[in-house]
Amino acid sequence: MLRENIQDLIALAAVAEERSFTRAAARLNVSQSALSHTIKALEHRLGLRLLTRTTRSVAPTLEGEDLLATLTPCFETIEARLRALDEGRQHPTGTVRIVATEYAIETLLWPKLSPLLKQYPSIRLELVMDYGFTDLASAQCDAGVRYGEDVSDGMIALRIGPDERMLCVGAPAYFAAAGVPQVPQDLTRHACINLRLSTHGGLYAWEFQDAAGHDIRIKVSGQLCFNTVGVLLPAVLDGHGLALVPDCLAAPYLESGALQSCLETFSPAFPGFHLYYPSRQRPSSAFGAVLEALRL
Template identity: 80%
Template sequence: MLKENINDLIALATVAEERSFTRAAARLNVSQSALSHTIKALEERIGLRLLTRTTRSVAPTLEGEDLLATINPCFEKIEARLQALNDRRAEPAGTVRIAATEYAIETLLWPKLSPVLKDYPAVNVELVMDYGFTDLATSQCDAGVRYGEQVSDGMISVRIGPEERMICVGAPDYFADKGMPQTPQDLDDHACINLRLSTHGALYAWEFEDENGQEIRVKVKGQTCFNTINPVLRAALDGHGLALVPERLAAADLAAGNLRICLETYSPYFPGFHLYYPSRLRPSSAFEVVLGALRERG
């Protein structure tokens, strides 16, 4: 009975809107005689005439107007809800897992993704902290982040950050006490904060470049060592020695005077962070949203 009533009420509303059985029948894709029979059956069932028919037009009776005033808003709400559900289904959805260092997550990935994710509630992002050259298949990650655009065969690389450089910094009190190195070789006479690489466990050799573009690598020594970059910066702020850190990471403390830079002329720029992912991957709608948010403009 409910299904029959709904179909009959839809027919009534369509005839009333079109003011014509001919046009309403074409819109509903039924014959005019079948539509006329449907309306007649509805009127007989409720015992009221709902439409006034003339040779030129069709119009609702008072009872018909009263019924239409009730059912039309309901149909509009149902249509709007169905459209909303359809729009939601068309929205990007899914989960994207990205492997990256703590520095990349905190200074680049999250600042770019945070505002975009609010616009796409069905897109989920999992940021996996990793300091090695992540095997995406083994880690079940969709993408990884590393410096430079060179990746292995079968991978696509997309620039997601500006050029970077590593700079040597120290606290003002440290320089006041120990002086400032003038060349990378002078670091032998300074306490330096080491970084142990998770990829092979070795200490990171500090990298510089001379005026001729020749690479200079210095193995530094000091009392402290960490395997992530944020504590290295913290130790430098606390006056435990010199640190080689990404310039963007130290920017706020340099501006505030909490740190000073040295050996700046020996600090070259290099390609910044790139997102890499398998070329065979057919990007999901969620991945397209993430990629669009992270892609470096300009």
């Protein structure tokens, strides 16, 4: 019943405010005859006369005034809320806290969100670096970033990055001295730079895949071990051994010839970074702007 009457009630309020069918029809962008028919239909359904019509003016009846006394504050509240939502869309404000790996922050979040912060000075952003599978509630974060295959059930996941590959790379001088691995198992005889991440609870086993799609996990060894991806490449460039790194990090060095890759046929693509957040979350205007900026 309410859904059927809402447009008619808006029409009634317009006529009562304008005290004229002509002016109200122009305001609502409808014909005067159509507006008159709408009001008559509403009066017929309610079984009440809501407007008193004379040749010079239109005024609410007592029943009409009683109805409008209830309607007007409701309409004003709705209009004020809609204006606030529109202003929030145009001028988003608030704090957004995102947890992600250093690699995701440097290569994906910051390049996309830096222009957003300049566009909307009222948005405050906090980026928390963590390699663990962070619980958003306990960390008091609005969202997190993980590879698509690692997003927990019950979360909304928004793809923010393309598919990726992990490439085994080394300096040309290293390959010249130690040779080029032909299969993943050859890595056990090479100096490899290890990665210790909290998500794995120990040293990261290098992951590959054979032609049949079977997973291959190789535990490598060498002089060096880090707990962040960002420092792997300088060590590789200095000739300390091989490293397994995301393809987008290695790309500039491969193009320049500073590094070479190997075992590419054993390096399949996997789902790229996704932003995840609770499905029950009601996005703020700032969070909504961040979502749009990160959307792939």
